[in-house]
Amino acid sequence: MDSVRSDRDGARSHIPVALKILIAGGFGAGKTTMVGSVSEIRPLQTEEVLTGVDGADDTSGVEGKHTTTVTMDFGRITITDDLQLYLFGTPGQDRFWFLWDELSQGALGAVVLADTRRLADCFPSIDYFEQRGTPFVVAVNCFDERRFGSDAIARALDLDGDVPVVEFDAREPTAARNVLIELVEYVARRQLASAGSR
Amino acid sequence: MPADALFPGTGRVLHDWLDHDAGPVVRPYAMTQGRVAPSEGEFDLLAFVVATMRDDSLPPSLHPEHHAIVGAAWEPTSVVELASKLDLSVGVVRVFLGDLRSAGLISLYEPPAASQPHDVDVLKAVVNGLRAL
8 A cells, every 4th residue: 555656755644545436427417416425525626728629618719828617526535544535526518528537547437327317418428438448337326216227228328248237316325335335346356357367 | 704714724814705606816827827737747636745844834935825735734635635625726736736846845645557456455445444434
């Protein structure tokens, strides 16, 4: 549990290991609810410089640099003094994709929240994590009584066979916590499998 | 709200007509004199910052934000925590961290490289910790 690089020997106290989990999904899928139900939620401002690349806000005709403020949800779960889990609710709008690259770097994994009334909203998140090889689970936030079954949802989303799909209620702290457990166990299984095949 | 209420962490006076809904009074990068990137180094969101000296022994030339960061980072504190605690944007915090680091006023502890797989024992500890919540 050592930090890789340090400026000097011996910190004032121990440097914890911090792990990052992303909570993604379409607008209104329950990201804020989920971060808030398992951790103390706080807003985080990320003022980023837009370079005017494709998809970003159009800055043509405007001299100089442009910045945009994006507020995202951030929560911390202290597992032990040495171990902290950070949750980031990724901004849903497409024009904030540039923020995802930093967030997903070194992330333990991601929870993609799906809403069965608007299943297609979570396709971009799934594509993104598949392309980057970030492990993820799909958590179906059940807003109403209807259940479709995880198999049907996995088929509808065209997921790889081993990606876990769970139905849950983001407002329930235990349910949200169980989704995180599902993700971490899935990451551990993948890790063991890839170590075994080496 | 009492008239002498302070902006959390920054020591600035907070007037009751200036709140979150009113938006920022100072554009974020005005605080950094327009600098948008730290003078040196990169600061991962999950890098831990530790102040090398007490807030009250800092050189007087520094900004209030430098003081606030050093004050908040006496115990190891992550970059993202600092930004959230001090209500500053991550980009702005990074610029100030760059200043503090070149002046030797903070130490930085980077998280393990992104390419490194997560230790299965750590993952087990996370699962056990989550179950115990």
